[in-house]
Amino acid sequence: MNFDVYFMLSALQESLKYTWVTLLLAIVPFFFGILFGTVIAIIRFYRVKVLGELLQLFVVIIKGTPGMVMLLIVYFALIQGFDTISQTFHLAVKSKDINLIYIAFAALTLTATAAISETMRGALTAVATGQYEASYSVGLTKRQTLRRIILPQALPVAIPVLCSNLIGLIKGSSLVFMISVTDLMNAALIPANTNYKYLEAYIAAALVYWVLNVVVENIFFWLEQHLSTYKREVLV
Amino acid sequence: MIKITDIHKAFGKNEVLKGIDVEVAKGEVIVIIGPSGSGKTTLLRCINFLEKADSGKMTLGSTQVAFKHATSKEILAIRRQTAMVFQSYNLFNNKTALENVMEGLVTARKVPLRQAAEIGKNMLDKVGLADKHNAYPSRLSGGQQQRVGIARALALNPEVILFDEPTSALDPTLVSEVLAVMKKIAQEGITMIVVTHEMSFAYDIANRILFMDGGVIVEQGTPKDLFVNAKEERTKQFLKRIVPEWSYNI
Ligand SMILES: Nc1ncnc2c1ncn2[C@@H]1O[C@H](COP(=O)(O)OP(=O)(O)OP(=O)(O)O)[C@@H](O)[C@H]1O
Ligand SMILES: [Mg+2]
Secondary structure (H helix, E strand, O other), rough: OOOOOHHHHHHHHHHHHHHHHHHHHHHHHHHHHHHHHHHHHHHHHHOOHOOOOOOOHHHHHHHHHHHHHHHHHHHHHHHHHHHHHHHHHHOOHHHHHHHHHHHHHHHHHHHHHHHHHHHHHHHHHHHHHHHHHHHHHHOOHHHHHHHHEEEEEHHHHHHHHHHHHHHHHHHHHHHHHOOOOOOOHHHHHHHHHOOOOHHHHHHHHHHHHHHHHHHHHHHOOOOOOOOOOOOOOOOO | OOEEEEEEEOOOOOOEEEEEEEEEOOOOOEEEEOOOOOOOHHHHHHHHHOOOOOOEEEEEEEEEHHHHHHHHHHHHHHHEEEEEOOEEOOOOOOOHHHHHHHHHHHHOOOOHHHHHHHHHHHHHHHHHOOHHHHHHHHHOOHHHHHHHHHHHHHHHOOEEEEEEEEEOOOOOOOOOOOOHHHHHHHHOOOOOEEEOOOOOHHHHHHEEEEEEEEEEEEEOOOOOHHHHOOOOOHHHHHHHHHOOOOHHHH
């Protein structure tokens, strides 16, 4: 076996050009996932009638759908739905004019929301009931209690899992080649399509993923330290 | 100033409060004693709606509520006229001692920050924690945490402070520092309802002692009335069990 280091380096170069796409594909769904996921977690945590149960169903369904299947369902649903609508209204835009990255955003956001809602729900249960009682006893409303006391304590608990969620999204975003979006992996593979040096291309892509993950891990480690200054340090 | 009439509370089939009447005058220090499971904690928790009583009425200052039908507005109004000191302190873990004391003032009552900080510092100084303003609860001893808890309650300047066994989670060596603070504020004319098993402390600070058993108030009176001249057999039995020496020493 001869490993073409030079080709790998050039694939790496291609990968790096598209790393921002991968980052975007992870960070945008992560951001919206935190937003929607936290809301879902709170609603389910407080056992809001009907809505809580509906959301539970939503989470179970999304969680049980493989990332690739989700991506393709959203892809076909949006494409077909869009064309039906644009036909009925005689619009000039067709589904093929949609930037496919939006479809990737939508699918990945669904996946991220379900996963992060579970992360946040777990973190909420980690806050002792005494914290609620003390808040109510000094006259805070439910909402003030959540915002001032509970969420700030739940967040540091959630951070390590959120980190895994984000890394999962970075890795999961590689599936967008299915709908022909060029991300860092796809960018590395394109030159290999002519010379079949796939091993070099995949290793190039893997190197970039590793670096990204190390960076993400470090950021979250710092965040965790920073957000839990109020805790007693554990001596190891 | 506080008047509670015919409060009932059951957990499932377990009837815990079976029609209790309590009246507390301004500045009065009431101590509630009684065996474990007699409903003391439940009574306190019903007063500030941490537990919802099944029936009964309460007047607190100018607020009147029927426990069962209290609206969330009424509940908030009651909570903003009461404060509670918990057995397990329940300080806000994510806030420093000073922030703990300021939280109710700033967030619930919209007191300006600077004024709240001043009140907070005064209260911490009063409970002997002048050097711990910026310490997080995780860095404080149990006794210090409980004193922050008391400062947090005091800062709200409530109509009444409810204490639920404030010293029973404490290391015996730390009990006295908390009791000393409580005694000090009792002498300042703060209205207090205290559940405690510290009998000599109860004897010392109470204007009136209520003896609860089986969800009712069996007997009440001044410390002397109760400890020396208890009329009810159940009270005598309880006191004999908890402080045998009282029977001879007073
Ligand atoms: N949340 C709850 N759910 C069900 N039962 C409860 C609950 N809280 C209290 N009880 C029951 O109510 C009864 C009275 O409890 P409470 O805590 O008021 O007693 P207490 O007088 O404070 O006792 P102690 O001196 O041990 O603190 C007990 O039988 C207890 O098991
Ligand atoms: Mg109790």
